[in-house]
Amino acid sequence: MMNWYYAEKGSQVGPISDDEFQSLVKKRTITPNTLVWNSTMKDWQKYGDVVKGGTSDAARLSSEATESSKNMTCVECGNTFPKDDMIQYGDSWVCARCKPVFVQKLKEGVNLPVAMEYAGFWIRFGAKIIDGIIISVINEMIEFAAGFVWISASNPSRTGISFLLQVAVTAAYTTFLLGRYGATIGKMACKLKVVTPEGEPISYLRAFARHFAEWLSALILFIGYIMAAFDEQKRSLHDRICDTRVVRK
Ligand SMILES: [Zn+2]
Numbered sequence: 001m002m003n004w005y006y007a008e009k010g011s012q013v014g015p016i017s018d019d020e021f022q023s024l025v026k027k028r029t030i031t032p033n034t035l036v037w038n039s040t041m042k043d044w045q046k047y048g049d050v051v052k053g054g055t056s057d058a059a060r061l062s063s064e065a066t067e068s069s070k071n072m073t074c075v076e077c078g079n080t081f082p083k084d085d086m087i088q089y090g091d092s093w094v095c096a097r098c099k100p101v102f103v104q105k106l107k108e109g110v111n112l113p114v115a116m117e118y119a120g121f122w123i124r125f126g127a128k129i130i131d132g133i134i135i136s137v138i139n140e141m142i143e144f145a146a147g148f149v150w151i152s153a154s155n156p157s158r159t160g161i162s163f164l165l166q167v168a169v170t171a172a173y174t175t176f177l178l179g180r181y182g183a184t185i186g187k188m189a190c191k192l193k194v195v196t197p198e199g200e201p202i203s204y205l206r207a208f209a210r211h212f213a214e215w216l217s218a219l220i221l222f223i224g225y226i227m228a229a230f231d232e233q234k235r236s237l238h239d240r241i242c243d244t245r246v247v248r249k
Pocket of ligand 1: 078
């Protein structure tokens with residue numbers, strides 16, 4: 001309900017309701033020359049000017065409101081601009097001047113760990129144990145097939161070949177599965193995946209390099225692995241060297 005005020009003999013009368021106002025108009029207490037005001041008006045006006053419609057303050061105010069809805073606030077600088085001079089990104093509006101900065105931020109944002117859930121130390125440790133068991137079973141099978149069981153375990157040549165075999169099997173197993181599926185069987189079982197910082201699959205070459213970078217992580221008393229527990233993107237040393245991330249699928 002709108003409240004009206006009107007001027008009578010130099011003093012202000014009101015507030016009165018719309019209905020009362022209209023009845024005073026009928027009684028000619030309020031004439032086209034009476035100064036009137038309501039909360040939608042900027043200034044007091046002659047009633048005659050108000051009823052002319054389009055020129056009334058109320059009408060002008062409402063058109064101003066429409067105008068201001070065409071202006072948006074730039075999310076970068078906080079200034080207001082007409083929509084036509086701005087670009088929209090989702091719910092955000094950016095002015096022409098701030099656009100380069102904003103676009104740059106967006107680009108950087110793509111590399112931010114927004115959508116990826118990095119896998120922590122313990123789940124990766126679990127995956128490693130599974131892989132370790134599988135790799136040792138494969139090794140045993142190859143050694144058995146090669147007739148190693150018939151050679152004395154203390155024979156140095158057996159030990160050397162066995163070691164090389166282990167290295168080769170582990171490298172082949174890891175490189176193939178990471179390059180092909182982004183995960184070893186242990187990682188698949190733990191729903192983990194090795195990806196690029198952008199979340200893309202890694203190449204065979206990167207998988208191969210990463211495997212040998214793991215050697216380094218192991219050689220320094222496994223500190224390279226433990227680093228994952230203290231990194232905000234849960235990167236191990238070999239993840240850092242090869243620029244990879246381990247994420248939950
Ligand atoms: Zn701006």
